[in-house]
Amino acid sequence: MPPERFPIPQGTLDMLVLQILSLGPAHGYAIAQRIEQISRNAVQVNQGSLYPALHRLEQKKWLRSEWRASETGREAKFYALTRAGEKQLAIEKDSWDRLDAAVRLIFAQGE
Amino acid sequence: MPPERFPIPQGTLDMLVLQILSLGPAHGYAIAQRIEQISRNAVQVNQGSLYPALHRLEQKKWLRSEWRASETGREAKFYALTRAGEKQLAIEKDSWDRLDAAVRLIFAQGE
DNA sequence: TCCTCATACATCGAAGGTTGAGGTAACGCG
DNA sequence: CGCGTTACCTCAACCTTCGATGTATGAGGA
Numbered sequence: 069m070p071p072e073r074f075p076i077p078q079g080t081l082d083m084l085v086l087q088i089l090s091l092g093p094a095h096g097y098a099i100a101q102r103i104e105q106i107s108r109n110a111v112q113v114n115q116g117s118l119y120p121a122l123h124r125l126e127q128k129k130w131l132r133s134e135w136r137a138s139e140t141g142r143e144a145k146f147y148a149l150t151r152a153g154e155k156q157l158a159i160e161k162d163s164w165d166r167l168d169a170a171v172r173l174i175f176a177q178g179e
Numbered sequence: 180m181p182p183e184r185f186p187i188p189q190g191t192l193d194m195l196v197l198q199i200l201s202l203g204p205a206h207g208y209a210i211a212q213r214i215e216q217i218s219r220n221a222v223q224v225n226q227g228s229l230y231p232a233l234h235r236l237e238q239k240k241w242l243r244s245e246w247r248a249s250e251t252g253r254e255a256k257f258y259a260l261t262r263a264g265e266k267q268l269a270i271e272k273d274s275w276d277r278l279d280a281a282v283r284l285i286f287a288q289g290e
Numbered sequence: 291t292c293c294t295c296a297t298a299c300a301t302c303g304a305a306g307g308t309t310g311a312g313g314t315a316a317c318g319c320g
Numbered sequence: 321c322g323c324g325t326t327a328c329c330t331c332a333a334c335c336t337t338c339g340a341t342g343t344a345t346g347a348g349g350a
Contacts, residue, residue, distance in 0.1 A: 074274040077188030078307045078336075084285055091289045097327050106288060107281035117308050119329060124307090142316070144327060161286065163185040168279055170218035174195055175272065177217060178202045189307075189336045208298050228337050230300060235336090253345065255298060 076111055081121050083164060084111070086130065086149065086157040093134075095144035096122055122147060130156050187222055192232050194275065195222070197241065197260065197268040204245075206255035207233055233258060241267050 088099050099122075100113035125131045130153035138144035149157070199210050210233075211224035236242045241264035249255035260268070 074278060075190065075308075076278070077190050079186065079188050080278075080282070081307085084282070087285055087288075095327075103285065106285050108284070110277050110281035111285075114309065115327090115329085116310065116312095116331090120307080123329095138327080140317075140326065142326070164282060166221050167185060167187070167191075170221040171191070171195070171275060173219070174198055174214065174217050174222075177198075186337070192337080206298075208296095225338060226298090226300085227302085227339065227341095231336080234300095249298080251297065251346075253297070 081117055082125060083160040085121055085125060086153055089131065089147055089149045090157055093146045093148040095138055095146050192228055193236060194271040196232055196236060197264055200242065200258055200260040201268055204257045204259040206249055206257050
């Protein structure tokens with residue numbers, strides 16, 4: 069039985085994509101695979117969420133894209149983090165930490 | 180300067196409401212206050228999000244409501260966790276832990 | 291007394307992201 | 321030749337959050 073998957077909260081995907089790309093450029097399909105693999109399948113990335121997210125992030129200038137040959141030799145659209153993207157990643161990372169801290173404070177009540 | 184607030188991800192509010200109510204019944208207004216106070220204002224609860232959430236949770240039978248006098252002597256709708264609500268809270272708590280673990284795994288990449 | 295703030299409920303439209311389904315195309319393997 | 325994988329994309333339905341708006345009562349200060 070594979071580990072249960074839960075819906076990923078709105079907005080979280082963007083942060084994960086930015087983080088993956090902070091390790092180096094990658095194309096969409098690979099980004100999804102990496103997120104799933106690294107999280108040991110805890111997080112699943114639907115293509116119907118991924119591609120809109122990539123377009124969204126590129127429009128906000130947090131990513132830059134370029135068509136190049138993938139590892140398999142086929143054409144693929146590689147995304148890279150911009151400076152603004154790095155800053156945004158830092159902001160979202162921080163927000164996540166503070167949200168998690170707040171949630172744990174609330175869970176710690178009554179113990 | 181008050182600490183910056185971030186939008187709370189979709190679905191998170193329900194979990195926090197359930198958790199607050201696991202400490203005992205409370206009315207809507209008090210639930211919001213407690214979440215804000217305990218989180219040291221990191222999480223803000225808009226009334227436009229709160230009341231729909233309460234109705235939603237009650238419809239799913241995770242909460243039960245009852246009109247009673249509040250601490251101030253005025254009538255207020257008190258919500259209490261049901262058995263099903265307790266189970267749901269456990270599920271959501273677990274999902275949160277696993278999501279946080281996954282996010283941290285991804286962030287740990289490249290270190 | 292009057293006004294304002296806090297309590298306490300509620301609803302609504304707009305905005306935004308996720309889901310799941312569907313569609314296209316090329317490559318490699320048996 | 322067919323099938324699974326890679327790799328892109330779009331769309332309608334759904335759901336939640338946000339911010340504004342509305343109602344009403346009670347307490348406290350001017």
